[in-house]
Amino acid sequence: MSANPLLMGHPLSSTEHARHALLYMCRIRKFEEAVEDLFGRGMMHGTMHLSIGQEASPTGMCMALTIQDQITSTHRGHGHCIAKGADLTRMIAELLGKEIGYCGGRGGSMHIADVETGNLGANGVVGGGIPIAAGAALASKMMKKGTVAVSFFGDGAMNEGAFHEAANLAAIWKLPMILFCENNKYGMSSSTEKAFAIDNLADRGKGYGIPGVNVNGNDVVEVYEAAQIAVDRAKKGEGPTLIIAETYRWKGHSRSDKNLYRTKEEIEEWRLLDPIPKFIARAIKQKKLTQEQCDGIQQEATDAIVAAVNEAVKAKAADPAGLLDAVFKKVSA
Amino acid sequence: METGELLLFHVKVGDQVKSGDVLFEVMTDKIDMEVEAPADGVIETLVGNPGDVIEIGKPVLIMLTETEVMAFDFGGDAAAQVETAAPTPPPVAPAPVVAAPVVVAPVAPTPPPVAPVVVTPVLVAPVVQPVAPVITPAPIVAAPVVTAPKIVNASVKAVPKARVEAANRGIDLRTVHPTGPDRTITFSDVNSAQIDPAVLKRQAANKALIAKGIEMTRGIAQASFNRRAHANFDHAQLISAWAKVLRGRPDIAVHQHVGVSLIIESKYGSALPVFRDPDLISVEELRTLVTTTSDAAKNGKVPIAMLSGGTTTIFDLTTYSMSSATPLLFPNQVTSLTIGYDSESTKNISLTIDLNICDFYDGALLLDALIASL
């Protein structure tokens, strides 16, 4: 078990890059499907927030990041984790409450972090990770690490004070930070139309004196291109960028719901904008991948998830005996 | 959350469905949800019916799909679940996909993967079972309750260290004069308290009685013991004397009056006329009353007024050539006496006491007092 290698660069710059982009989007898709399946079998405790339909956003963003670059993530965070290169088995193991899980069964779906891949952790509190990413960017600047910190959050978080305070700090201190909003249209059941008095969320950037850009969050290429510009700007010391990636979650908010707040037609429209076939078509057209290669990559993703589940299921359950020892890090002598 | 109620199907057998189409709705204690098709396919069987309460992991419908599905190897314990769920798809033929796993998905509560907590049955020990001797010196308050081998006296206010000290020294806190605020016994109150010589005597007596061995009857907290009574006496004398003895111990007699029940056998069965406060009339008067009442009882006639109010009971075994017996105490009675003849034709009095209310030493005192007054 180890972190997956990251490949930086434009998703259509080479066969290798195209393969990476497709493989990671498929991994996320298959991971989420597997989670849903495990949940249905009663093998998973608690809750889950699936990001099926949103795979292009984390994949495109993370192809502009080094392994040292940091991210903070959200309750809907499996995709960010995978895109940043986390180990699939340890992720599944965490969801199943196993000792080898990323948090040893103490965190579950909403709290997976992976130091090795620069993932400072998913977060159960909407907006909770945004100031933390600003702090990570502050540390990068103070320590001259040359890294960037990306905070993934949803449209709902943009109305939290945490977003405002962190965006302002990052702006005034010109921190190497990217505020990456996956605008999937709904904060649980509240639509952006109801929750915002502006039409374009990227306009908020102006209020902090930082660029605010819109991208098609279902287009991994477009996401990557905007991300790369933001990363370059951050690393040059010019400060943060707000990226609004327009996307959509196919599934309910958590576990599932009755979709009382949206129409079947709307869901159907967005299903047609599936980021995976869209990228496959483009990669084939640009002769970066063949149909056979794409089929193989999808199978490879499925196999990886199946192998991860099979291994995680067999792992040892987390042991309550160590609970008290885990509250504080030991003070080294 | 272990089940969900199937509300309705959105599909019927033979329907073509696409991935994401709503198959059915379930209601759980947490949420109502629509369950979507995990893949494109055809509905083959509807397993449940609307209104059914379905366990997590059990199939709700079966659909056929040509879409590749993920087949996990759960091995071991999880195998059973797999069996009822998704069989591995055959390589070419359409594969049955059981939608069941998805069904209760939104709510499934797996038992948390922590070490099982083994709940071992705990035997609750009867409170008074091993009956340790308890010292209750001439108490002012009625009914000291014997529940623990130490003097607890929670009704008496005392600081913690005073209790510890009192327990260590065998001091009954009720005998200690409180000087603290709110009549609380302070440590120094206990510290300077003299142990009442009577308490010491009682303690020794109890120990001696226990050393002799006390017969425990029927596993409840009562004990019986005997004395030979050389004096000759009739029922009236016995009733009067016993009532006098009990009146001297209101803490044991409990009630406002003393009521002596005398068991009289007749062809109609046992009668239990009660002689109320028999020590407050002369023995002669009482004798007349006992005689007339006994005669009446033998004819099955006891005045209604004499049928209640007993606080103690006397069994006369002399006509049965029995020496003693250990009767069960009547409810709300702390004592009972039996009289019989022993092998040497000497009268024998046996006292049974409720150990929840008094101790061996009390019993010994009562019996000695009775015999002395006969």
Add this chain to the structure above:
Amino acid sequence: MSDRMLTMAEAVREAMSIAFDERPEVFLLGEDVGIYGGAFGVSGDMYHRYGSERVLDTPIAELGIVGAAVGAALSGMRPIVEIQFSDFTAQAMDQIANQAAKIHFMLGGALHVPMVLRTPQGSGTGAAAQHSQNLEPWFASVPGLKVVVPSNPADAKGLLLAAIDDPNPVIFLEHKLLYKIPGRDPVPEGSERIPLGVAKVVREGKDLTIVATGIMVNKSYEVCEKLAAEGISVTLIDPRTISPLDMQPVYESVEKTGRLMVVQEGPAHAGFINEVIAQMAGSSSFGSLIAPIKRLAGMNIPIPYAPQLEKAAVPQIEDIEAAAREIVKNWR
């Protein structure tokens, strides 16, 4: 041992300066900590000595500031974040209680948050209800936070140095009335640490044990002196760290004195000091008590403004003295 008498503000500044010199990753951020020198003058001239990059003035944004400190702590820095009044930590509570406190546990130990949050608390300045609270129980009830309440300059210095070393989030609650007054004891030169989680027996006596926190240690001390002249000798214990809490000296002392009185400035109801009582009540030392445990704490009201009202709201020296006398006199 030197005989330097410093105020708590000076001692805290000295500790921060030592930590700045020892570790390049230590920095201070907060509202007006820079050129202004801190609302209570605690950072003083540090801005001039260490520069604007390490003494970082922030906008008025407590949630953002603490969040940035958490993020920086996760990424290799050791931030000291100053919140101008402890009352304002309410603005930052998500980052304190949900993020900083839980990250190490929740993420399975993968990350930790070596952050110190310093903040002045307490009444006595006429600043009224939103600038005068004692919020120990807010923090002490959150697993994952260490909570320090120094009562004097010497302790403040050693404890703060230990707090900065600590790999966990530490909430450091400084009573604002103590900032400007010198302590009883000199503040040692050098960089000696006072370990967190070790209570201090301030003075020993045989008649009564007083456990007090923060400024109440000072008030209680005066009472001890006065009573000593009358032949009543009191053990005074300052827990110093309230999470984790060191009860051992309390047990040992109560086993000798048999009498326990606890004193805090914060409101009595569900206050921190009740934890001392609870632990005593459940301990084997309980049987040593020859008196009911006496609690002196603030009234269950917001801190009022007018001086006579403010004074009435929290225990004063006379209250402590009267209570101490009474417990010793009545319970023997």
